[in-house]
Amino acid sequence: MNYPSKLIENAVEEISKLPGIGKKTALRMALHLLKRDEKQTLNLSEALTAMRTKTQYCRQCHNISDDILCGICTNPKRDESVLCVVEDTRDVLAIENTSQFRGLYHVLGGIISPLEGIGPGDLNIDSLLNRIAEKQNSDSAIKEIILGLSPTMEGDTTAFYLTKRLKPLNVKITTIARGIPIGGDLEYADEITLGRSIVSRIVYE
Template sequence: MGSFVFYWQIETRQILVFFRIEFNCLKDVDTVKNVTFVVMEFSSKLIEKAVNEMSQLPGIGKRTALRLVLHLLKQPKEQTGFLSQALLNMREDIKFCENCHNISDTKVCEICANSSRNHQTICVVEDIRDVMAIENTGQYKGIYHVLGGKISPIEGVGPSQLNISTLVEKVKSGKVVEIIFALSSTMEGDTTNFYIYKQIAEFQIIISTIARGISVGDELEYADEVTLGRSILHRVPFEKTFKNN
């Protein structure tokens, strides 16, 4: 005989109810062993609204949101004001680099504006988190091109929804010597790499991909700096990655 415990919650207007139901598992029949109700009541609609908004963030549940809201409530008003103003400024004033589509404070990001970077080498990444991960290695001196995602038919993301056409235009300009694919080693990442490769294969440039020190199926942002740095330094021609399979 064993038991399973299930948790779920029901939200009402000002009450958050958590159910804990424990089942006894028999051979043919599951019987309810114990039921526990945990009720979270909001004494303030303002608190309730703040919790609801905070819980919209990834990985933040209602109880965690409540702890964060109560923490902010204990802080000096000016501290909470600094936070809210910073978030508001970020949302209203943030820009995307007109050259590489990276998130920036200005029309051209600091990396693209840096004349000491190698502007003939472009590293293709999914989003800003990958730019930050590669920059932290200190091994890459070129510039980037942020796609804004990966091709994923299941999620309804096609090539036209990504920043692929602008990358192709850069290659057509004749100013690019090498394209480095640095997308995650997933089915979506490989599909995106191959699609872009087919678009630019006719041009006389080097097309490489970071070495597979990055495990297949892993997200790039979670790789440690040493592994990621070596992957950049020991990149291989992209054509070899599918011709050898």
């Protein structure tokens, strides 16, 4: 495409590097910004730069944080004997939104994916093992690790790897339940999900 100016071309080029954004959408965004107040674009640029250059990660759980330790790790009301292992910050946000979990998190910073060249060494796995080992036999020992990973090929691979590494540490390992989503229709559920939901059926108490 022949862009009317180098400045636009450059902006479109950079915007289209964002995930899920093609050249056409990028151009629409660029023209949108040109029509709006200059302040909006400057605010956007500044917010992006500040986020990228100043964001810190919690030293304990590796979640994004404003400080050395994040708000969840420093909250005295959270149960530090339960750790939920997740892929990234989005999963922490999703679980926090349910208000059903009162323990702490451990953010892996990715998921094992041979296709994308991400191995166990690229994830925060050693720090997870250290975190458990350090507190063993103390008052604040970690008793349960919940694997909060997506039920995909990569998620299952990561869960399998973690289970193997965690076994020697003598902690209870659990995973979030797989089954028919609430509001979902049995008829349209795939065979694997339906099969698993029968095998791991829940007993009414």
